[in-house]
Amino acid sequence: MGNKTPERYSRRKKIVISNLQSYSLLLPNLLLFCAFSIFPVFWTLKYVFYRYGGFALGEPVFIGFENFARVFRDRIYWKSVVNTFVYAGGKIILTIPIAFFLALILNKTLRINRVFQSVIFIPTIMSSAVMGLVFYLMFNVYNGEINKYLLYFKILNTPINWLGKDYAMLTLIIVAVWGGIGNYMVYFLAGLQMIPKEAIESAVIDGANRGQTLMFITIPMLGPILKIILMLSIVAAFSDMNSVMVLTEGGPINATMVMSLYGYSFFFPISAGASTPAGQYGYGATVSFFSAIIAGIITVIYLIISRKMDKVF
Numbered sequence: 001m002g003n004k005t006p007e008r009y010s011r012r013k014k015i016v017i018s019n020l021q022s023y024s025l026l027l028p029n030l031l032l033f034c035a036f037s038i039f040p041v042f043w044t045l046k047y048v049f050y051r052y053g054g055f056a057l058g059e060p061v062f063i064g065f066e067n068f069a070r071v072f073r074d075r076i077y078w079k080s081v082v083n084t085f086v087y088a089g090g091k092i093i094l095t096i097p098i099a100f101f102l103a104l105i106l107n108k109t110l111r112i113n114r115v116f117q118s119v120i121f122i123p124t125i126m127s128s129a130v131m132g133l134v135f136y137l138m139f140n141v142y143n144g145e146i147n148k149y150l151l152y153f154k155i156l157n158t159p160i161n162w163l164g165k166d167y168a169m170l171t172l173i174i175v176a177v178w179g180g181i182g183n184y185m186v187y188f189l190a191g192l193q194m195i196p197k198e199a200i201e202s203a204v205i206d207g208a209n210r211g212q213t214l215m216f217i218t219i220p221m222l223g224p225i226l227k228i229i230l231m232l233s234i235v236a237a238f239s240d241m242n243s244v245m246v247l248t249e250g251g252p253i254n255a256t257m258v259m260s261l262y263g264y265s266f267f268f269p270i271s272a273g274a275s276t277p278a279g280q281y282g283y284g285a286t287v288s289f290f291s292a293i294i295a296g297i298i299t300v301i302y303l304i305i306s307r308k309m310d311k312v313f
Contacts, residue, residue: 044285044288044289045285045289046285047060047281047282047285048067048068048282048285048286048289049062049063049064049065049067049282050062050063050067050282051063051066051067051282051283052281052282053280053281053282060282063282067282067283067285067286068286070283070286071283071286071287071290074287076254076257076262077259077262077287077290079254079257080250080254080257080258080259080261080262081259081291081294083169083254083255083256083257083258084238084258084259084260086169087169087172087173087176087237087240087244087256087258088234088237088238090169090170090173090176091173091176091177091180091233091237091240092230092233092234092237094173094177095176095177095180095181095184095233096184096229096230096233098177098181099180099181099182099183099184099185099187099188099229100184100185100188102120102181102185102188103185103188103189103192104188104192104214106120106185106189107189107192107193117185117186117189120181120182120185121182121183121185121186122182123178123179123180123181123182124179124180124182124183126179128179128242128243128246129242129246131175131179131243132175132242132243132245132246132247133246135171135175135243135247136163136246136247139162139163139171139247140162140163141159141160141161141162141163141164142159144159144162146162147159147160147162163247163248163252164252165252165253165255168247168248168251168252168255168256169255169256171247172243172244172247172248172256175243175247176237176240176243179243180233180236183232184229184232184233187225187228187229187232188222188225188229190225191221191222191224191225191226192218192222195217195218195221195222199217199221200213200217200218203216203217227306230302230306231302231306234298234299234302238259238260238295238298239260239295240258240260241258241260241261241264244256244257244258244261245261245264250262250265259287259291259294260291262287263284263287263288263291264284265284266280266281266283266284266287267281267284
């Protein structure tokens with residue numbers, strides 16, 4: 001018993017030292033996360049019960065649940081919620097299948113495939129502001145390259161206002177798909193390369209064709225990667241506002257206003273003629289609070305679906 005006590009103490013000491021080293025490495029990131037993520041959230045939530053327009057407009061005034069009632073009456077906000085679901089749904093439905101299809105094509109160790117992989121991935125590392133400006137010039141109704149070529153090849157008789165009320169959301173989805181394909185393609189490529197070749201060869205020997213191999217071998221074995229891709233795409237789609245702000249500023253007539261941009265507009269002006277004047281911090285905090293609840297509900301639904309996916313895959 002006397003020998004076991006020092007050994008046990010020495011073992012615990014090593015565990016404590018090992019944990020201290022791990023936590024010391026995590027501490028800088030943890031402090032930054034608390035300072036720039038956790039603290040702003042609590043700072044924002046503090047003002048949901050106040051009418052507050054910033055330091056220059058005076059002290060906060062307690063108004064109870066008035067901001068909450070205003071949200072329920074705010075047609076623009078609920079329109080932004082619908083727009084967010086349309087934008088997110090269109091982006092996810094198009095981006096993931098296209099990224100998967102490209103990954104299947106480029107899943108070979110050929111030099112030309114590596115070149116194509118790099119080209120497709122470039123939009124992912126581009127600034128969203130620069131990307132939005134480029135597409136703004138491309139989709140310009142009068143001198144944009146898109147209308148120019150559609151008219152040249154006689155596909156159109158008159159130019160389309162791609163950033164107008166009827167086509168603005170479609171344009172935003174196209175830009176989002178173009179910017180997100182490369183990232184998800186890389187994930188799919190990583191998943192495809194982890195599939196054992198023996199599994200594919202066994203299926204072929206048993207008489208499975210390419211379609212059957214894809215449906216019953218490849219896709220099921222990509223289940224864990226697909227869960228990660230779905231999670232990332234949902235988070236990105238519901239938080240994306242940079243391209244919307246650059247291309248349409250939520251217009252025209254709030255046709256492309258999304259939840260994140262609508263909440264942002266009450267803190268910072270998005271344009272000189274914005275329909276939501278900045279400086280309404282209390283109401284902006286309340287809008288952000290409701291948006292976070294909606295995003296939380298979507299997250300819970302995703303978690304339920306992902307558990308069912310675990311049983312399938």
